Amino acid sequence: MERYYQKEIETAPREQIRAWQDERLVSTVKRVYENVEYYRNKMDEKGVKPEDIRSAADLYKLPFLTKDDLREAYPYGLLARPLKDCVRIQSTSGATGKRVIAFYTQHDIDLWDDCCARAIVAAGGTEDDVVQVCYGYGLFTGGPGLNGGSHKVGSLTLPMSSGNTERQIQFMCDLGSTVLCCTPSYAAYLAESIIERGVRDKIKLKAGIFGAEAWTEEMRRDIENKLGIKAYDIYGLTEISGPGVSFECSEQGGMHINEDHFIAEIINPVTGEVLPDGEKGELVFTSITKEAFPLIRYRTRDICVLNREKCPCGRTHVRMSKPMGRSDDMLIVKGVNVFPSQIEMVLLQKGLTSNYQIVVDRANNSDSIEVKVEMTPELFSDTVQHLALKENEITEALKSVLGIYAKVSIVEPKSIVRSEGKAVRVIDKRHLY
Numbered sequence: 001m002e003r004y005y006q007k008e009i010e011t012a013p014r015e016q017i018r019a020w021q022d023e024r025l026v027s028t029v030k031r032v033y034e035n036v037e038y039y040r041n042k043m044d045e046k047g048v049k050p051e052d053i054r055s056a057a058d059l060y061k062l063p064f065l066t067k068d069d070l071r072e073a074y075p076y077g078l079l080a081r082p083l084k085d086c087v088r089i090q091s092t093s094g095a096t097g098k099r100v101i102a103f104y105t106q107h108d109i110d111l112w113d114d115c116c117a118r119a120i121v122a123a124g125g126t127e128d129d130v131v132q133v134c135y136g137y138g139l140f141t142g143g144p145g146l147n148g149g150s151h152k153v154g155s156l157t158l159p160m161s162s163g164n165t166e167r168q169i170q171f172m173c174d175l176g177s178t179v180l181c182c183t184p185s186y187a188a189y190l191a192e193s194i195i196e197r198g199v200r201d202k203i204k205l206k207a208g209i210f211g212a213e214a215w216t217e218e219m220r221r222d223i224e225n226k227l228g229i230k231a232y233d234i235y236g237l238t239e240i241s242g243p244g245v246s247f248e249c250s251e252q253g254g255m256h257i258n259e260d261h262f263i264a265e266i267i268n269p270v271t272g273e274v275l276p277d278g279e280k281g282e283l284v285f286t287s288i289t290k291e292a293f294p295l296i297r298y299r300t301r302d303i304c305v306l307n308r309e310k311c312p313c314g315r316t317h318v319r320m321s322k323p324m325g326r327s328d329d330m331l332i333v334k335g336v337n338v339f340p341s342q343i344e345m346v347l348l349q350k351g352l353t354s355n356y357q358i359v360v361d362r363a364n365n366s367d368s369i370e371v372k373v374e375m376t377p378e379l380f381s382d383t384v385q386h387l388a389l390k391e392n393e394i395t396e397a398l399k400s401v402l403g404i405y406a407k408v409s410i411v412e413p414k415s416i417v418r419s420e421g422k423a424v425r426v427i428d429k430r431h432l433y
């Protein structure tokens with residue numbers, strides 16, 4: 001039987017959800033207009049006043065917000081509450097220069113934890129469960145979000161954070177973890193490691209809650225078979241709170257968006273026009289219950305489809321498909337957001353050319369990234385040893401900017417194929433979408 005964490009909300013009639021959205025949007029817009037100069041200026045520029053927003057049907061009148069706005073307003077420019085009311089920040093997994101921070105009041109954290117609790121209960125979690133959280137803790141929202149959700153459910157929470165596979169498996173066996181929360185690639189890696197160690201019959205896992213990066217149905221089946229569990233997708237982004245913006249139910253047919261907290265729209269990423277349900281486009285979120293950091297019409301850059309058909313699980317909140325790509329060039333490698341422009345910046349700083357190519361691949365469910373860059377005429381006459389030193393130097397610089405290891409190969413001049421149109425800078429062999 002399907003279980004819910006907040007049944008009345010999760011299965012509320014559509015008219016009720018709409019009424020919540022209308023009321024909460026109107027008050028959020030009024031509040032940000034009054035308290036946040038950045039919003040006031042943006043709305044004034046577009047000639048829209050809080051009085052023009054009388055229900056969610058007026059949402060289209062409001063200006064969009066993008067990651068660039070967040071960077072421009074960094075760090076405090078979008079705060080809608082005094083800093084003294086905030087108790088936490090979190091930040092995107094992106095690296096230096098591209099970081100975006102989000103603020104939370106205690107109330108915001110409470111609601112965020114509720115969203116994650118809904119996801120855990122939808123995956124079968126109860127107070128009798130042992131939830132092993134191996135998302136990163138710290139600035140990344142994965143660990144703190146699922147941790148908070150697990151507490152709300154009343155499950156025994158293992159705040160493992162990522163890495164240290166040996167210890168993960170030991171605790172999983174000794175403490176009988178039943179729900180695993182981590183990225184799908186780490187889940188696949190754990191599954192292999194468990195089989196390799198011959199301890200498959202010692203684990204008690206029944207469900208996994210995997211997200212933060214794209215993963216395919218094939219990968220789902222592979223993890224489910226190897227671990228003998230049911231694997232659920234979970235989606236979210238730091239700007240909008242973190243994991244739990246949407247989550248899968250037992251139907252595994254799209255992720256229910258927590259519509260009492262977030263209004264979702266799909267737009268044409270080029271024109272900004274709102275598209276009807278069922279059409280593929282960029283997902284845009286408006287948070288309607290956040291105190292510290294409410295974002296209005298935030299462009300996620302994730303390409304999705306919304307589905308309002310009735311879900312057999314009984315939840316009435318709209319479902320989004322798995323993200324099918326991005327409308328910008330951001331890559332997610334090993335769970336970390338990587339922009340090609342960051343790589344280009346390092347290469348140019350290190351005196352190389354902008355003739356480069358980024359190759360992303362996945363072997364044994366683990367991501368790898370290689371940066372091939374053409375040598376300059378000066379480097380051409382250098383010794384092999386000197387080239388290797390240069391490669392190391394760039395590897396180090398990339399590591400400090402991206403936060404992950406990228407293999408660097410300096411290749412011969414003109415060996416990277418020139419494109420006749422746009423340069424093909426990124427070759428993503430993972431075929432995730």
Ligand code: DLL
Pocket residue numbers: 091092093094135141142210211212213214215233234235236237238239242243244300302322323332337
């Ligand atoms: O990845 C939050 C999160 C943590 C979600 C744990 C789920 C589980 P960011 O680091 O800000 O936040 O990255 C957000 O990651 O815009 C998507 O492009 C991508 N993403 C998140 N979840 C999924 C998913 C966290 N289930 C960006 N499938 C988003 C595909 C996902 N992509």
